[in-house]
Amino acid sequence: MDAFPIPADTYKLGFIGAGKMAESIARGVVRSGILPASRITTATHSNPLRREAFESFGVRVLSKNDDVVEESDVIVFSVKPQVVKDAVSKLKPLLSKKKLLVSVAAGIKLKDLEEWAGSSRFIRVMPNTPAAVGEAASVMSLGGTATEEDGNLIAKLFGSVGKIWRADEKFFDAVTGLSGSGPAYIYLAIEALADGGVAAGLPRELALGLASQTVLGAASMATKTGKHPGQLKDDVTSPGGTTIAGIHELEKGGFRGLLMNAVVAAAKRGRELS
Numbered sequence: 527m528d529a530f531p532i533p534a535d536t537y538k539l540g541f542i543g544a545g546k547m548a549e550s551i552a553r554g555v556v557r558s559g560i561l562p563a564s565r566i567t568t569a570t571h572s573n574p575l576r577r578e579a580f581e582s583f584g585v586r587v588l589s590k591n592d593d594v595v596e597e598s599d600v601i602v603f604s605v606k607p608q609v610v611k612d613a614v615s616k617l618k619p620l621l622s623k624k625k626l627l628v629s630v631a632a633g634i635k636l637k638d639l640e641e642w643a644g645s646s647r648f649i650r651v652m653p654n655t656p657a658a659v660g661e662a663a664s665v666m667s668l669g670g671t672a673t674e675e676d677g678n679l680i681a682k683l684f685g686s687v688g689k690i691w692r693a694d695e696k697f698f699d700a701v702t703g704l705s706g707s708g709p710a711y712i713y714l715a716i717e718a719l720a721d722g723g724v725a726a727g728l729p730r731e732l733a734l735g736l737a738s739q740t741v742l743g744a745a746s747m748a749t750k751t752g753k754h755p756g757q758l759k760d761d762v763t764s765p766g767g768t769t770i771a772g773i774h775e776l777e778k779g780g781f782r783g784l785l786m787n788a789v790v791a792a793a794k795r796g797r798e799l800s
């Protein structure tokens with residue numbers, strides 16, 4: 527595969543599927559300066575409004591998927607999972623070994639992608655919705671002939687919309703249960719914390735602002751201090767104080783077990799669906 531390295535600073539990037547995830551990634555890439563918008567292309571499908579969304583920040587919108595593939599060194603398949611087989615198979619004659627292929631489609635396995643494309647220079651990535659605000663938690667797995675350099679290039683690309691880890695593909699259902707579905711668990715937590723604030727007498731708007739910022743702050747503490755979350759919790763629980771009284775209630779309600787169950791249930795559902 528080393529015979530066809532992708533030029534790291536000058537490659538062209540194309541998206542098959544001009545949807546929300548493609549837009550988030552393209553915006554992140556342009557914002558972070560990894561590639562200029564002029565080197566990114568996509569093609570619209572049935573919704574003409576998607577053209578405006580991409581052109582508004584300089585991405586070129588071509589008339590068909592074939593043109594995007596021909597223009598690009600790196601091609602990201604960002605159509606819905608049920609459409610991936612059709613989209614990849616139709617483009618198969620154009621998917622030479624020179625092109626690095628990427629899929630963000632939830633639940634679609636590398637072995638199927640490789641078969642439909644007739645190429646195993648494929649990388650599967652599982653991002654999550656906070657990609658839209660540059661805070662995605664993504665995981666990637668490399669297909670048969672994707673090189674180390676290919677992996678580094680894709681890590682840099684998705685690093686522009688958040689953080690990315692490498693993991694064996696066998697972990698992808700668990701990843702879906704944790705980081706894929708996880709933002710929704712936290713939205714519930716934010717809403718419930720705000721409800722608690724209102725129940726304790728706060729105005730709704732103030733309660734919601736405090737709840738969101740508290741979750742953001744706690745997540746930043748966990749990622750930036752490098753401390754174990756148990757240690758961070760111990761640091762803020764003084765004997766007989768307010769925080770340990772609140773934690774006691776959470777433990778009585780099975781808070782940790784509930785979150786663990788949620789991840790396991792979503793992972794199981796992911797396995798069933800894929």
Ligand SMILES: NC(=O)c1ccc[n+]([C@@H]2O[C@H](COP(=O)([O-])OP(=O)(O)OC[C@H]3O[C@@H](n4cnc5c(N)ncnc54)[C@H](OP(=O)(O)O)[C@@H]3O)[C@@H](O)[C@H]2O)c1
Pocket residue numbers: 542543544545546547548569570571572573574576591604605606607609613630631632652653654655656
């Ligand atoms: N959104 C997320 O946070 C997230 C997270 C992880 C993974 N993903 C994955 O990302 C992929 C895209 O999700 P999304 O949320 O961006 O969905 P989306 O906004 O619905 O985008 C999909 C796009 O694909 C287009 N499309 C459909 N058939 C096509 C075809 N044959 N050729 C070219 N384009 C076609 C659609 O166009 P029309 O509407 O005009 O038909 C639409 O613009 C999915 O596979 C999903 O599993 C998304």
